[in-house]
Amino acid sequence: MCQSCIDQARRQFLTRSALGLAAGALTVTGLQLPAVAAAVPPTTLKPDEALAKLKEGNKRFVEAPELCEADMLKRREKVAQGQAPWATVLTCADSRVPPELIFGGLNLGELFVCRNAGNTADIATLGTIEYGGEHLGSPLIVVMGHERCGAVKAACEVAEKGTKLPGFIGPMVDAILPAAKAEMGKEGDFVANVVRENAKRTAEKIGTESEIVKHLVDEGKVKIVYAVYDLDTGVVDFIG
Numbered sequence: 001m002c003q004s005c006i007d008q009a010r011r012q013f014l015t016r017s018a019l020g021l022a023a024g025a026l027t028v029t030g031l032q033l034p035a036v037a038a039a040v041p042p043t044t045l046k047p048d049e050a051l052a053k054l055k056e057g058n059k060r061f062v063e064a065p066e067l068c069e070a071d072m073l074k075r076r077e078k079v080a081q082g083q084a085p086w087a088t089v090l091t092c093a094d095s096r097v098p099p100e101l102i103f104g105g106l107n108l109g110e111l112f113v114c115r116n117a118g119n120t121a122d123i124a125t126l127g128t129i130e131y132g133g134e135h136l137g138s139p140l141i142v143v144m145g146h147e148r149c150g151a152v153k154a155a156c157e158v159a160e161k162g163t164k165l166p167g168f169i170g171p172m173v174d175a176i177l178p179a180a181k182a183e184m185g186k187e188g189d190f191v192a193n194v195v196r197e198n199a200k201r202t203a204e205k206i207g208t209e210s211e212i213v214k215h216l217v218d219e220g221k222v223k224i225v226y227a228v229y230d231l232d233t234g235v236v237d238f239i240g
């Protein structure tokens, strides 16, 4: 938390204490009201505007990384009753690739995020992306792979050497195998090529297998792009 957030939180706490509304006071009756989803209008950003905003955020991250520059408490209160994210990001579970940070210190309620090792589109991910586009009105879908991805490295080993992976890791990595097989023997770094190809194929899969997303894309309401994040420089390269 940055200093501005700490100051803001302190002010907020003092105000609440003065009004007798210290944290927890509202739930002491034992009555928990069911959460009601308030209707929040979707973002007004067009797909290309959302993409430009992500690029601008990544530039900010690369030039002047900041862990927390926003007032998160105020924001939390603002979005508690509903969300209207302006971009959907499918990326790797890798701890070095948190989208909210690498797109410039974004706050609560801005990105609709799906993550799994290797950023593949299984049923849960496809359903999540459909929900983001259809229900929440997110105008942009970004599939973002990253440099030196462990899941992709594993898929490369399976493709090259027939390595057997334990537990559910094997079937999980199977989703990356078509990209690995397609890139075997090609010029350049094998893993880097597969990272790019896997992101591309995942983006294509979302656009072809999901009728809902396909429809949104045809209507011009949603755009799908793919990108690769550079762990060393922090730059997100939007490829297609």
Ligand SMILES: [Zn+2]
Residues within 6 Å of the ligand: 092, 093, 094, 117, 118, 146, 148, 149, 150, 151, 152
């Ligand atoms: Zn990864």
